[in-house]
Amino acid sequence: MKLKRLLFILIILSTIFLTGCWSSREINTLAIAVCIGIDKTENGYLVTKQVLNPRAIATKVTAESPVVIYTAEGDDLAEIVRRFTTQSSRIFYNADLRMVVFGEDVAKDGIQNILDYFLRNYEYRTDFYFVIAKNSTANEVLGILTPIESVPGFSMYISLKMSEEKWAAMKSVRIIELVNSIIADGDNPVLTGIEISQDEISPKSTDMLKQSGEYKKLKYTGLGAFNKDKLVGWLDEDESKGYNYITDNVKNTIEHADYDSKVKITYEIINAKSRTKVYFLENKPAIEVKIKTKCNIEIVEGEFDVSAEENKQVLNELLASKVKLLCEKALNKAQKELKTDIFGFGEAIHRKYPKAWEKLKDDWNDKFTDLPVNITVEAETKQLGQITKPLFMKEKE
Amino acid sequence: MxxxxxxxxxxxxxxxxxxxxxxxxxxxxxxxxxxxxxxxxxxxxxxxxxxxxxxxxxxxxxxxxxxxxxxxxxxxxxxxxxxxxxxxxxxxxxxxxxxxxxxxxxxxxxxxxxxxxxxxxxxxxxxxxxxxANSDEGRSIEESSAQTVVRGPKDAFTEKINTNILLIRKRIKSKDLKVEYLSAGSITKTTISLVYIHKIAKDEIVQEIRTRLGKIEIDGILESGYIDELIKDDRYSIFPTFLSSEKPDTVAAALLEGRVAILVDGTPYVLTAPALMIEFLQSSEDYYLHYIVSSVLRFLRVIAFLLTLLVPAIYVAVTTFHHEIIPTPLLVNIAAQREGVPFPALLEALMMEITFELLREAGIRMPRAIGPAISIVGALVLGQAAVEAGIISAAVVIVVSITAISSFAIRNYEMSNAIRLLKFIFLLLAGVLGLYGVLMGLIVLVLHLCKIKSITVPYLTPIAPKIKGGNKDTIFRFPLWKMKYRPVGISGTDAARAGGGNPVNSSQKEKPEFR
Structure with a gap:
């Protein structure tokens, strides 16, 4: 009887302790990857992984680099990722991935197969951003250390979000959004480009970051426009802003407009709303984009009394025409040069007239090139700033 | 007799x-x-x-x-x-x-x-x-040592049963307050008295306790803990189903709610029954402070209950199984702390928790003068030195400290002991199965709590079974004028205990003026 009881207890204990800890991993056995860079080579892909070095990040004074770069080559993404274990003492852990950087070559070649890997593997979340290394390779971009935020992956992540919010010429794109716009017949993705500045010193070690500047830094430039999953061209800064105005993605930015040769006014956009409407004119679709912006005055150069009642209308119209100009630039580029519907106008038609869309959806990008688009902008000036009239303006008697 | x-x-x-x-x-x-x-x-x-x-x-x-x-x-x-x-x-x-x-x-x-x-x-x-002609030698009425309050009466029960009854009688001057004497223990013949308010206490419950006390077969009863253990509904349950109190005002309040008090000669701890789960997280002071303040304090105690039970378990589960739910900066931080720590997180947490329990046990049993020495050894030597030596990561020390502080926030000693013990079971489950194990453990715990009873009353009343309007005195304390009725299922009467009327009339409120 006693033996039986003992046996019972042993069985219970062994079921808990012997089978246990399945798939458990201690934190200090993980190599936390924050960035993945993918470039194209003759043999297939060159994958670069930026992995955190926790000891260097957490301890205040350190000689070690906050991140470690691993690279491996192969013709299959999953295989390359496994190949990293030959270089590292730790298991790669991808759930905290922040950025995926595509080399320009890969982007031009098509990213469809790569996206499948990121979606299928359970360890990847869906909250990381995609960017394209412009005029460089992803490998080079990931090799650059950043000041202040010591982990370049975090730095890129935060910087992209911030600049999208405050400068509006960027777009943070996550995997779901990216895949959706590739799949959709009437939409094409854009990804932000990342560039390395032209400075001489390439900061590969924290020692180089001890000086205040003059080393290469990462910066975001305009948007790269895709046709399906292939990069077809770049929008410059103005066009990128115009793109964001049309797609209702502007939260806050700065615009300046010339009143005449002497007077220049700078606005802070505090709110911009855009609505896309679809019409059918003579059995052909047409698009109307209505943009409403609210702004504050940031700078007034030259003699111009912004506080005057008669100038109110002028101020508003000045901004409206500027925004309209940006939008038209973006539209022209997409329609005439790149020939890809990055604005999702096709999807707007699809939603409004699903039956008519059935006929339009084949070769939509061709039809898009001569799609009539009417852009109207309304602007409203809210605040003139802490001072109203320019300081050095003489009173007219 | x-x-x-x-x-x-x-x-x-x-x-x-x-x-x-x-x-x-x-x-x-x-x-x-x-x-x-x-x-x-x-x-x-x-x-x-x-x-x-x-x-x-x-x-x-x-x-x-x-x-x-x-x-x-x-x-x-x-x-x-x-x-x-x-x-x-x-x-x-x-x-x-x-x-x-x-x-x-x-x-x-x-x-x-x-x-x-x-x-x-x-x-x-x-x-x-x-x-x-028995001599009245013994301790006089002193301040409570285990259940201290800031606001409220300071006197506490003593070892003498007569004094204890006097303390209750002084508070409840009613002829309906019944005191029944029984004796238990075949050798000790300990005097036990059953105190309740006739018509407010439920007859069935009084009778049940009387019967159970009569059935006790043991040579001696030295403390009320004996009674608790001998007559509780679920003998194997770790949870206390009698509320022990040192304070006469707590017992008086329980009597007014219709509960029954069991006094045992020779101990200052008086049992009240039926005792519900939620009562163990309450304090007599809750009723003496403003109701919003005491509601917040009670809510804090519920949080403390959960923290004591789950914090080490969740730490271990998350750091060994579910890294993805830790925000990246925190993950990096924990990873850096764990650099060079030779033990797995489970062992680390287990070691620190056991060390803390040792400290606590040693602190209680030591002569009072050595108490501060123990805490210095505990805080400095074990906390700081272990981290600096790289044996334990700093995060575990924080986790153990949070658990310790939370366990002290639970007023009731028996309940706090029960949870501290369960904490280890949850820790093992977390180390073996992760959050899945913790959840399984919680389900079993809740089922157990639903099952056990205190003198025929379900332990989780009035939350499960839910009693309409019975939640006025559980996690939140409603104002006294809102708590018009005594707890259903415990009290035998449905007569109102408080009127809802406001002695300050509306015209007085509308026209504030100096008089």
């Missing part, structure tokens, strides 16, 4: 012959004990022999002295009495004395004798007379 049948099964009654009785007594107690047998004759009454018998160490000296004066009067007054006078006549002389009573058999006589009474035997009588 309940009549216990002696081991032979027969009751030995008191003989007519006083010599025989005294011989038997001296035989049973042994000759060199502290039993005092004092025989005397009442003058001129021709052979009427009296004996007063007591145990020296139990009786109060001043009572004996005043009794001897009384006896002196008796001797002079009883001159004319004849031999074989009825004991009732004698009784009448003692009527002024406290607790004078009579008995017929030796078993009862011994009990009376051992309770500190003086026993009178009279030749030719088949009865004895007992007069209470």
């Amino acid at each position: 309940s009549k216990k049948v002696n081991e032979a099964g027969s009751v030995i009654s008191i003989s007519r012959d006083i010599e025989e009785n005294i011989n038997r007594l001296e035989n049973d107690f042994g000759h060199d004990s502290d039993l005092v047998v004092h025989c005397f004759k009442i003058k001129r009454s021709k052979g009427l022999i009296c004996a007063n018998i007591y145990i020296k160490s139990l009786v109060d000296r001043s009572t004996i002295n005043s009794l001897s004066i009384e006896l002196g009067k008796l001797k002079s007054e009883c001159r004319n009495e004849k031999p074989g006078t009825n004991i009732d006549a004698l009784m009448s002389y003692f009527s002024g004395l406290r607790d004078a009573k009579e008995g017929f058999d030796f078993e009862a006589l011994y009990t009376d004798l051992l309770s500190g009474n003086i026993v009178f035997l009279i030749d030719g009588c088949e009865k004895y007379l007992a007069v209470a």
Whole structure:
């Protein structure tokens, strides 16, 4: 009887302790990857992984680099990722991935197969951003250390979000959004480009970051426009802003407009709303984009009394025409040069007239090139700033 | 006193012959004990022999002295009495004395004798007379040491049952407050008293407790914990189902809600039943402070309950199984702390938790003067040195500290002990199965809590089973004027206990002015 009881207890204990800890991993056995860079080579892909070095990040004074770069080559993404274990003492852990950087070559070649890997593997979340290394390779971009935020992956992540919010010429794109716009017949993705500045010193070690500047830094430039999953061209800064105005993605930015040769006014956009409407004119679709912006005055150069009642209308119209100009630039580029519907106008038609869309959806990008688009902008000036009239303006008697 | 049948099964009654009785007594107690047998004759009454018998160490000296004066009067007054006078006549002389009573058999006589009474035997009588003369030696009423409050009465129960009943009676001046005496323990014959308010307490519950107390079979009862363990509904459950309290105001409040108090002679801890889960997270002070303040404090205690139970388990589960739910900066931080720590997180947490329990245990059992030394060793040597030596990561020290602080925030000692023990089970589950294990453990725990009862009342009342309007005094304390009725299922009456009327009328509120 006693033996039986003992046996019972042993069985219970062994079921808990012997089978246990399945798939458990201690934190200090993980190599936390924050960035993945993918470039194209003759043999297939060159994958670069930026992995955190926790000891260097957490301890205040350190000689070690906050991140470690691993690279491996192969013709299959999953295989390359496994190949990293030959270089590292730790298991790669991808759930905290922040950025995926595509080399320009890969982007031009098509990213469809790569996206499948990121979606299928359970360890990847869906909250990381995609960017394209412009005029460089992803490998080079990931090799650059950043000041202040010591982990370049975090730095890129935060910087992209911030600049999208405050400068509006960027777009943070996550995997779901990216895949959706590739799949959709009437939409094409854009990804932000990342560039390395032209400075001489390439900061590969924290020692180089001890000086205040003059080393290469990462910066975001305009948007790269895709046709399906292939990069077809770049929008410059103005066009990128115009793109964001049309797609209702502007939260806050700065615009300046010339009143005449002497007077220049700078606005802070505090709110911009855009609505896309679809019409059918003579059995052909047409698009109307209505943009409403609210702004504050940031700078007034030259003699111009912004506080005057008669100038109110002028101020508003000045901004409206500027925004309209940006939008038209973006539209022209997409329609005439790149020939890809990055604005999702096709999807707007699809939603409004699903039956008519059935006929339009084949070769939509061709039809898009001569799609009539009417852009109207309304602007409203809210605040003139802490001072109203320019300081050095003489009173007219 | 309940009549216990002696081991032979027969009751030995008191003989007519006083010599025989005294011989038997001296035989049973042994000759060199502290039993005092004092025989005397009442003058001129021709052979009427009296004996007063007591145990020296139990009786109060001043009572004996005043009794001897009384006896002196008796001797002079009883001159004319004849031999074989009825004991009732004698009784009448003692009527002024406290607790004078009579008995017929030796078993009862011994009990009376051992309770500190003086026993009178009279030749030719088949009865004895007992007069209470027990000495009141013991601790006086002091401030509670275990259940301290800032606001509220400071007095606490003592080891003397009479004092304890006095403390309750002083608070509840009602003729409906019933005090029933029982005795338990075949050797100790400990006095137990059952206190309740008639008509407010539920008759079935009172009867149930009475029956259960009557069924106790044990040689001795030294503390109310014995009662708890012997008569609780679910014997194997780790959760306390009797609320023990040192404070008379807490017990009085429980009585007013219709609960039953069990007082045991020799301990300052009074049990109240039925005790519900939520009561163990409440404090008497909750009712003395503003209701919003006390609601927040109660809510904090519920959080403390969960923290004590789950924090180490969740830490271990998350750091070994579910790294993805840790925000990246925190993950990096923990990873950096764990660099070079040779143990897995489970072992680390287990080691620190056990160390803390050791410290706590040592702190309680140590002489008071050494207490601060223990805490210095604990805080400095174990906390800081272990981290600096790289044996333990700093995060685990934080986790253990949070657990420790939370466990102290639970007022009730028994409940806090129960959770601290369960914490280890959850820790093991987390280390083996991750959050899945923790969740499984929680499900089992909740099922268990739903199952157990306190004197036939489900432990989780009024949350499960849900009682409509019964949640006014659980996690949140409603204002006193809103709590109009006593808890359903515990109290036997549905009469209102508070009126909803506001003594400040509306016109007074509308026109604030100096008067």
